[in-house]
Amino acid sequence: MDEFALDMDGPSFLADPHPTYRWLRECAPAYVWQPRHAVVFSRYRDVKAILNDRRFSNNYRAWEFAQPEQWPPELADFQKLLDNGLSLLPDHRHGPVRRLVSSSLTVRSVERMQSRIQRAVDELLDVTVDGGRLDISKFAAPLPARVICDLLAIPAEMREDLCAFGLAAAKSANIALPPDELIASISPTPRWVAMLRRVIAERRENPREDDLLSTLITARDDGAKLSEEELLSLVFTFFVAGGDSTKNAIAWGVHTLLRHPAALAEIHRDASLMRNAAEETMRFEMFAKSGFPKYCTEAMEFAGVSLRKGQMVLPLIAAALRDEDVFPEPDRFDIRRDLRQTISFGSGQQTCLGAALARMQLVTALGTLFRRFPEMKPLGEPEFEPHPLIRSMKKFEVALH
Numbered sequence: 015m016d017e018f019a020l021d022m023d024g025p026s027f028l029a030d031p032h033p034t035y036r037w038l039r040e041c042a043p044a045y046v047w048q049p050r051h052a053v054v055f056s057r058y059r060d061v062k063a064i065l066n067d068r069r070f071s072n073n074y075r076a077w078e079f080a081q082p083e084q085w086p087p088e089l090a091d092f093q094k095l096l097d098n099g100l101s102l103l104p105d106h107r108h109g110p111v112r113r114l115v116s117s118s119l120t121v122r123s124v125e126r127m128q129s130r131i132q133r134a135v136d137e138l139l140d141v142t143v144d145g146g147r148l149d150i151s152k153f154a155a156p157l158p159a160r161v162i163c164d165l166l167a168i169p170a171e172m173r174e175d176l177c178a179f180g181l182a183a184a185k186s187a188n189i190a191l192p193p194d195e196l197i198a199s200i201s202p203t204p205r206w207v208a209m210l211r212r213v214i215a216e217r218r219e220n221p222r223e224d225d226l227l228s229t230l231i232t233a234r235d236d237g238a239k240l241s242e243e244e245l246l247s248l249v250f251t252f253f254v255a256g257g258d259s260t261k262n263a264i265a266w267g268v269h270t271l272l273r274h275p276a277a278l279a280e281i282h283r284d285a286s287l288m289r290n291a292a293e294e295t296m297r298f299e300m301f302a303k304s305g306f307p308k309y310c311t312e313a314m315e316f317a318g319v320s321l322r323k324g325q326m327v328l329p330l331i332a333a334a335l336r337d338e339d340v341f342p343e344p345d346r347f348d349i350r351r352d353l354r355q356t357i358s359f360g361s362g363q364q365t366c367l368g369a370a371l372a373r374m375q376l377v378t379a380l381g382t383l384f385r386r387f388p389e390m391k392p393l394g395e396p397e398f399e400p401h402p403l404i405r406s407m408k409k410f411e412v413a414l415h
């Protein structure tokens with residue numbers, strides 16, 4: 015790789031990014047990605063350090079090239095959603111808001127949702143199985159938004175619209191998108207916000223026992239409540255952060271297991287292995303391409319390089335998960351691997367709030383698919399779709415029998 019130029023959208027990277035990640039770890043652990051004015055970190059030690067260091071912020075306003083004040087008026091509602099979102103809240107507010115939400119998404123509370131997630135998986139399989147074939151991407155794409163709608167008890171007639179917006183808005187994670195593309199992906203924001211305000215108002219009047227929205231409306235942390243704007247932003251984040259990520263966790267999970275028939279045979283003999291196997295698929299084939307961009311809140315020396323205030327850094331979680339300093343024989347798929355050091359869901363104060371929910375969806379979807387269709391085989395390689403953050407599968411067909 016003499017004339018190395020990082021390209022995370024090319025077909026060879028999408029199909030197999032690991033040679034690139036290895037080269038970065040070994041030869042350029044702080045790679046300056048000129049076209050994006052970003053520094054890319056790929057070793058586990060550095061990636062984890064960034065995720066745990068508050069000098070690296072998620073706040074898009076801290077980016078050296080950010081010009082949010084110049085965004086066109088069509089983006090005003092959307093900008094408000096971002097500005098009230100978790101990643102922009104000041105430290106003194108981030109902790110309380112996180113605590114209000116996380117108590118509703120613990121492993122134990124998610125376990126209580128298992129039967130509803132199972133029902134959603136079964137129903138989606140019933141409508142997407144096409145004779146003896148299944149497009150895994152088509153099956154997995156609607157699941158996360160459907161589960162979120164279920165959790166929030168969104169009225170049936172609004173579900174389709176809310177889910178469609180969630181998928182479109184996921185694109186907005188790329189703040190470097192040209193304005194017309196950004197506007198196109200988020201143009202339904204005002205309608206979406208109005209719809210959700212109606213649901214929130216109705217739920218304030220008639221709180222329920224068992225839905226997350228009622229819990230969030232009434233929850234208090236040391237007397238502090240969520241404001242209406244924080245609540246809207248949180249619900250928006252659930253759709254955006256949990257959508258394409260969970261879909262691709264499932265799609266890449268199926269892909270990885272199908273390519274390791276000996277591991278699959280072991281799981282068929284002992285279903286209790288699926289939980290760790292699912293976690294290992296997320297280490298082995300972490301589909302997040304570049305990690306979440308972070309912005310330096312001050313000039314600093316970090317891992318041997320000088321970083322400017324406002325500079326973008328990209329902690330490559332996917333590359334870190336194949337770092338042999340932490341994961342022995344990292345290129346071996348091992349369903350019994352000790353995964354206590356995994357950082358698939360981040361690390362530190364901004365660790366994924368939906369990790370338990372995503373894991374439950376992943377294990378339920380993989381378990382159901384391989385139980386119902388033990389003879390499943392891939393029909394060729396996956397096709398990819400353009401995506402700013404994820405190696406996202408557009409189509410991945412399997413034969414079921």
Ligand code: HEM
Pocket residue numbers: 065072100101112158162251252253255256257259260263306331358359360361363364365366367368369371372
């Ligand atoms: C397999 C699927 C998923 C993966 C791989 C994933 C990964 C991540 C990662 C790495 C972060 C940390 C980002 C950072 O350091 O800035 C994060 C944050 C977050 N995730 Fe997830 N996530 C997934 C699913 C979900 C789901 C299903 C939800 C919600 C329903 C969710 C909600 C969130 C939220 C709210 C944050 C922000 C936390 C904060 O800023 O304090 N994620 N996720």
